[in-house]
Amino acid sequence: MKTLILGAGYAGLAVATKLKPTPGLEALMVEQNAYHTFETRLHEAAAHNTRVTLPLTPLLRGTGVALEQAQVDHVNLDDREVKLKDGRVLTYDALVVALGSVTNFYRIPGLAENAAELKQLSDADEIFNFVNRAFSSDYQGNRDIVVGGAGLTGVELVTELAQRAQLLSKERGLPPFNIYLVEAGPKILPILDEGLRAKAQKTLEEYGIHILVGHRLMQATADTVTVQTASGEQKIIEAGKIIWTGGIQARDIVSGSKLEKGPGGRIAVDDKLRAKGYPEVFVIGDMGLALNQDGKPVPTTAQHAGQQGRLTGKNILRMVRGEELEPYEPTTLGEFVSLGGLMAVGWMKLPWNQKLAITGGIAHVMKRASEWRWRASID
Ligand SMILES: Cc1cc2nc3c(=O)[nH]c(=O)nc-3n(C[C@H](O)[C@H](O)[C@H](O)COP(=O)(O)OP(=O)(O)OC[C@H]3O[C@@H](n4cnc5c(N)ncnc54)[C@H](O)[C@@H]3O)c2cc1C
Structure with a gap:
């Protein structure tokens, strides 16, 4: 069974590392980088240049999975073809699509053009380099940072940046920069219960982070953002760096006439995590729209991507052996x-x-x- 695993993130790598050399199974992983990125730690790389990658080759040793470092251009489920950016076309008997998500800029004018993101290593490097430049003695421009989106990524990023700014400020004798956290909704970290959120909010305030909840980001230029309150009042904030963490959507790279997509472009899957209408195709991680026991979408987290990957790895081995597949039962630990x-x-x-x-x-x-x-x- 010729099996392709697209993406070596939390979902794809969990599939590959569950596999083992098995008669009848020929598995190939396609990933654009030679490494796996710990996406959940990118905020640490952005603030402190922490190492957040691991080379893939040693991780795949003993799994029987070969690695092709290449970029996927398009996946056509009707023709069972994966087209690579270099023009090659791969075919398969079974496919795992685990290519993650991209930033959603919600068509806010100027945002995609002017804001940095925090989705991959190069984004973290860009932010890290800005902070270093802002603390160099010959830096002339605006040093302030605006982060849009007060979910998990935004909050983890601003606190880490504030900590780094305090450190550099002491070291280099310059005042720390201002950090603005802009959020359209009424509160930071909507995933948390009230008590934990209050604790988080207090920590942000102690860092001196300017928390602008109830402020919708309306527009961005190279060095300003315009925000608006529910009552229609507008403010312009000047910044040396604008970073958007306010939303994600599934990577739009798969087509198929029977494909069903849900909110955020996520691909609807059945209880075995297979794309509806395509029993040979598993879609997992941020790209898949799996439902939990209450019929609600499973959150796009590394935790769930890993669980889905491990199950899919086991199910691929079951497919090869002609056994029944095990259903997906998500748990949030x-x-x-x-x-x-x-x-x-x-x-x-x-x-x-x-x-x-x-x-x-x-x-x-x-x-x-x-x-x-x-x-x-x-x-
Ligand atoms: C800063 C930050 C903090 C987070 N913190 C947490 C947390 O604390 N807990 C938690 O559970 N979740 C957290 N998340 C969310 C979590 O990282 C994602 O839900 C998770 O990475 C999704 O896994 P995935 O395998 O679907 O995608 P990814 O991990 O993004 O992997 C996708 C892979 O596909 C590859 N790829 C993409 N496009 C192509 C292409 N065209 N060709 C070839 N390869 C390609 C990428 O290089 C990547 O290796 C955080 C996210 C961020 C950004």
């Missing part, structure tokens, strides 16, 4: 948000669907533990 340095807030799941709220250093350790678990699962 907890959620943790890092708030710079050793501070974090979050919760972990307890028996009988209870949640244990955790803040401070222990929450930081819990967040790190989930990253170590991921690291151990792909080794």
Whole structure:
């Protein structure tokens, strides 16, 4: 069974590392980078240049999966073809699509052209270089940073940047820059319960971050953003760097006449994570629209991408052996948000669907533990 795995993120890599050399299975992973990116730690790379990648070749050793470093241009499910940017066309018996998501700029005028994102290593490098430039003695321009979107990514980024700015400020004798966190909704971190959110908000305030909730970003230029309150009042904020973390959408790279897409362009899948109408095609991670036990969309997180990948890896082995596939039953083990340095807030799941709220250093350790678990699962 000729099997292609597209993407070596949390979902794709979990598939590959579940596989093993098996008679009748020929597996090839196609990934544009020679490495896996720990996307959940990109904010650390943006602030501190932390290493957040791992080379793929050693990770695939012993799995029987070959690696093709190439960029996918288009996937045609009706013709069972994967077209690569270099013009080559690959065919398959079974396909795993795990190409992740892209930033959604919601057609806000000037935003896509002028804002940085935080989706890949080069984005983190761009932000890191700006911060370093802003703290060099000959820097003349505006040093302030505006981050749009107060979800997980935005909050983790601003706290990490604030921490870095305090450090550089002490080291180089310059005042820290202003950081503005702009959010159209009424609160930061809507995924968290009230108590944890209040704790997170307090931490942001202690860092001196300007929290502008209820402010819709209306327009961006190279060095300004225009924001508007619910009452229609507009303000212009000047900035040296604008970063947008306010939304994502599935990568739009797959076509098929029977394909069903849902919110955010995510591809609807059945209970075995196969694209509806295409039983040989698994769509997992941020690209797939899987439903939980209550019929609600599973969140686009690394945690769920990894779970889906591990199940799909097992199901591919079952397909090769002619066995029944196992259905997907998502579980959310907890959620943790890092708030710079050793501070974090979050919760972990307890028996009988209870949640244990955790803040401070222990929450930081819990967040790190989930990253170590991921690291151990792909080794
Ligand atoms: C800063 C930040 C913090 C986050 N924090 C958390 C967190 O704390 N907890 C959590 O659960 N989730 C978190 N997330 C979300 C999480 O990272 C995503 O949900 C997860 O990465 C989705 O996994 P995936 O495998 O679908 O996609 P990805 O991990 O994005 O992988 C997609 C892969 O496909 C490759 N690719 C893309 N296009 C092509 C192409 N055309 N050709 C070849 N290869 C291609 C990419 O290089 C990449 O390796 C965070 C995200 C960000 C940005």
